[in-house]
Amino acid sequence: MERRRSRLLLVTGMSGAGKSTVLDVLEDLGWDCADNLPLNLVSGFVDGAADGARLAIGMDVRSRGFDPATLRDSLHAIPNIVTELLYIDCSGNELLRRYAATRRRHPLAPDRPAEDGIARERASTATLRHTADSIIDTTELTPADLREELIRRYGSDAEQPVLTLMSFGFARGIARTADLVFDLRFLANPHWVDDLRPLTGEDAPVQDYVAADPAWSDTVDRLESLLTDWIPRYWAAGKNYVTVAFGCTGGRHRSVAAAVEMAERLRGAGFSPNVRHRDLPSPPRDTIEGDRRSPVEAS
Structure with missing residues (x-):
């Protein structure tokens, strides 16, 4: 009997834009989620899932093997899944405000101003944003707004527009x-x-x-x-x-x-x-x- 294909959602985008929040909401909606998963472990994550599973992985500049230029092709090479790329974006000014509020360092600028890391990350992930199946800009979204948007998009098993x-x-x-x-x-x-x-x-x-x-x-x-x-x-x-x-x-x-x-x-x-x-x-x-x-x- 042919195995029902799983659905794999790659959540990527700008650091600080809300990827962790997205994964938390997806987990509440019944998705199997993994954050910061190395690329070479994705295939095993998919193989271990039940038929027709809904899987979500968070990957960004922190992830081992993260290469924006080849990431999409690498995911498409995994058999028996339907892949989708969700890019989480946010304006530079809002990202700066969030980094200042949390006192966290940008992963691409541990010893430099956060502006430098944001600029480098935006440039390096531009290809992913351009080819993303969907983009959510969290600049003006409250956590409740973001949750509502995710429920609309991913709260059902049905794969329909x-x-x-x-x-x-x-x-x-x-x-x-x-x-x-x-x-x-x-x-x-x-x-x-x-x-x-x-x-x-x-x-x-x-x-x-x-x-x-x-x-x-x-x-x-x-x-x-x-x-x-x-x-x-x-x-x-x-x-x-x-x-x-x-x-x-x-x-x-x-x-x-x-x-x-x-x-x-x-x-x-x-x-x-x-x-x-x-x-x-x-x-x-x-x-x-x-x-x-x-x-x-x-x-």
């Missing part, structure tokens, strides 16, 4: 994990309507207000047509995780309404999207939304 629709506010930073970003700041802003300001894009009055904008109907129709065409093309090209982000200014009204509307439309088209509202917990603030007057009126 994952589609996530996200809302966010440009004033709070662009969505780093998005594959496609759509800017909806041209739509009428409910924030400047007193009765709507405390509500969100999940509430019917806000949805009705946004839908009354003359540009709304044509915009969502075009986006629906585009996404129903493009998403299967991403999956056919081997991209198992697609994140579509809708942005407005504060991330509470227009972008949320768009994500809710598009999720409903895509479900009707046969997709099963997850929905995440990144900035919905943030309170409404005039300083975030900016001046509601036109440039002429504000001058």
Whole structure:
């Protein structure tokens, strides 16, 4: 009887970006995990697993035999597994903050500033990032956010593509994990309507207000047509995780309404999207939304 192939997830990326946290979450989700495993022991780790096992290994510049140029080919040479590479990234400034907070030394700069090690590691792993099946940028993610993202992607035994629709506010930073970003700041802003300001894009009055904008109907129709065409093309090209982000200014009204509307439309088209509202917990603030007057009126 033919053995059911195991699934091997290689977790790599920048030191300090959260690989250990990723492995901890995967272990909670039922994956067999090993951190900092030497490359020559990976084959034995796979051979000792049960049929159809979900395996995750963490490898980075600390790991013996770690060679970014040949690592992917070495994993593909192991028989009877489906391999996937997850790259954990983070901005340089945030990595510096984390190293300062923990007082740890960067593995590539034990006697030099952490900036030097971060630069060397980013350059040496650029090939892995470029060829990764999936990238998670943890710069703006809390541990809870990261756990939620991992559950969406790896919480099921089913090997099927994952589609996530996200809302966010440009004033709070662009969505780093998005594959496609759509800017909806041209739509009428409910924030400047007193009765709507405390509500969100999940509430019917806000949805009705946004839908009354003359540009709304044509915009969502075009986006629906585009996404129903493009998403299967991403999956056919081997991209198992697609994140579509809708942005407005504060991330509470227009972008949320768009994500809710598009999720409903895509479900009707046969997709099963997850929905995440990144900035919905943030309170409404005039300083975030900016001046509601036109440039002429504000001058």
